[in-house]
Amino acid sequence: MTAQNDRKYLEQAIALAKQGVKEGAGGPFGCVIVRDGQVVGRGWNQVTSSNDPTAHAEVVAIRDACRNLGNYQLTDCDVYTSCEPCPMCLGALYWARPRRVVYACTREEAAEAGFDDAFIYLEINIPPGDRKIPFYHAALDEAAAVFRSWKEKGDKKLY
Amino acid sequence: MTAQNDRKYLEQAIALAKQGVKEGAGGPFGCVIVRDGQVVGRGWNQVTSSNDPTAHAEVVAIRDACRNLGNYQLTDCDVYTSCEPCPMCLGALYWARPRRVVYACTREEAAEAGFDDAFIYLEINIPPGDRKIPFYHAALDEAAAVFRSWKEKGDKKLY
Numbered sequence: 001m002t003a004q005n006d007r008k009y010l011e012q013a014i015a016l017a018k019q020g021v022k023e024g025a026g027g028p029f030g031c032v033i034v035r036d037g038q039v040v041g042r043g044w045n046q047v048t049s050s051n052d053p054t055a056h057a058e059v060v061a062i063r064d065a066c067r068n069l070g071n072y073q074l075t076d077c078d079v080y081t082s083c084e085p086c087p088m089c090l091g092a093l094y095w096a097r098p099r100r101v102v103y104a105c106t107r108e109e110a111a112e113a114g115f116d117d118a119f120i121y122l123e124i125n126i127p128p129g130d131r132k133i134p135f136y137h138a139a140l141d142e143a144a145a146v147f148r149s150w151k152e153k154g155d156k157k158l159y
Numbered sequence: 160m161t162a163q164n165d166r167k168y169l170e171q172a173i174a175l176a177k178q179g180v181k182e183g184a185g186g187p188f189g190c191v192i193v194r195d196g197q198v199v200g201r202g203w204n205q206v207t208s209s210n211d212p213t214a215h216a217e218v219v220a221i222r223d224a225c226r227n228l229g230n231y232q233l234t235d236c237d238v239y240t241s242c243e244p245c246p247m248c249l250g251a252l253y254w255a256r257p258r259r260v261v262y263a264c265t266r267e268e269a270a271e272a273g274f275d276d277a278f279i280y281l282e283i284n285i286p287p288g289d290r291k292i293p294f295y296h297a298a299l300d301e302a303a304a305v306f307r308s309w310k311e312k313g314d315k316k317l318y
Contacts, residue, residue, distance in 0.1 A: 053254040091247025095212040104302030113306040143263030147272040157207040
């Protein structure tokens with residue numbers, strides 16, 4: 001992968017960001033996913049138009065690429081996104097396992113434009129119960145038992 | 160919200176986790192979302208059955224609740240999940256903005272059952288280029304320009 005190709009695909013991601021805003025889909029974010037020199041997935045932010053807070057450009061592109069590839073893994077794929085992925089999208093990328101991620105704007109530039117990315121990165125390291133949205137731990141035997149059954153299950157599909 | 164109600168809804172989340180595994184939908188995770196004493200969204204892991212790495216119980220439940228409520232915000236909602244949300248789901252919850260989150264198993268128990276949650280929590284704090292999946296920053300004027308246009312846009316819908 002050359003720097004020139006990186007630039008070409010980043011520009012495609014940025015074009016999707018612009019187009020999405022123009023069409024009123026959502027925020028100014030776009031993403032393309034590439035494997036073997038082919039674009040296999042595209043996404044742009046659709047949070048407000050689809051009433052889906054998870055419809056960030058990267059999540060939309062991951063879902064599109066996985067649908068196109070018929071797989072829940074993005075092995076050997078490169079992800080190009082107009083902005084540094086937020087923690088949700090970073091997590092989604094780790095679960096999809098592409099080869100690498102290239103981004104243009106940073107979380108600080110996103111914050112400057114009015115988005116919570118940098119704030120959520122800070123909240124992650126706060127003890128769960130002290131977060132702005134509090135996360136409470138209530139241990140239950142039944143929940144642990146579900147994990148025990150999973151570990152013992154023979155025919156499971158791992159991800 | 161009483162502790163008794165918390166337990167009731169956590170048990171519903173755990174029942175969804177069990178049912179999902181039984182039906183071969185995916186991993187052992189379930190989630191319910193409640194507002195004003197009504198369940199407004201349900202989810203269970205569907206990663207492997209739907210070829211969607213983002214189809215974790217919480218993401219599926221958030222999307223279900225938002226669809227049912229016709230809103231991209233989960234204002235005044237409580238989220239019950241059979242396991243501590245992974246970074247993707249934590250991020251999704253922050254974007255959806257419920258009132259609070261209650262979880263049964265921890266990220267360490269998830270790791271013990273074979274899931275990457277704890278690993279991803281560690282990777283988040285590693286400098287982007289040094290992560291196991293490397294994230295490269297390639298600044299581009301065109302990308303910054305999209306954010307500038309967004310800031311100046313008058314009729315935008317915030318989220």
